[in-house]
Amino acid sequence: MTSWIDIAALDDVPQRGARMIKTTLGCVAVFRTAEDEVFALDNACPHKAGPLAEGIVHGKSVTCPLHNWVFSLETGEAQGADAGRVATYPARVEGGRILLDRTFLHARSAA
Numbered sequence: 001m002t003s004w005i006d007i008a009a010l011d012d013v014p015q016r017g018a019r020m021i022k023t024t025l026g027c028v029a030v031f032r033t034a035e036d037e038v039f040a041l042d043n044a045c046p047h048k049a050g051p052l053a054e055g056i057v058h059g060k061s062v063t064c065p066l067h068n069w070v071f072s073l074e075t076g077e078a079q080g081a082d083a084g085r086v087a088t089y090p091a092r093v094e095g096g097r098i099l100l101d102r103t104f105l106h107a108r109s110a111a
Contacts, residue, residue: 004092004099010036013098018053018062023100028089029053030098031062031073038098039073040091046084 005023013019013032020043021030029043029052037060043053050066060073070079076088090101 003102004094005102006097007100008098010038010093010096010098013038016057018055018057020051020053021100028100030091030100031057033057033060033073036093037073038091038093040089040100041071041073041076042086044086045069045071046078046086047082052086 007021007023008019008030013030015032016034018029018031021028027043028040031039041052043051045052045064045066047064047069048066050064052062052064052071054065055062061070061079062073063070069082069084071077071086072079076086078084089104092099
């Protein structure tokens, strides 16, 4: 059973931007595309722990601000020649609010 938690208003995250969201179960980077889709990923790039929430959002990808690694917001996979992956978490928008799946956050905090 999915247990969604309300973390922010959609308008709190700019289009083609991101925010670091602190929850009681840990911090995640929440991204918003130009089409108002939302995605949630671990914030740390696996290369040098760059803060992905400070990266550039383009299409359904984010570019790490430290070394330009590009990650899919949908899968967390590094694109191009870079090898690596960041964890993704189910996110959705309902009534103008961003919701995250508590079950996945719990699994993350236990790892």
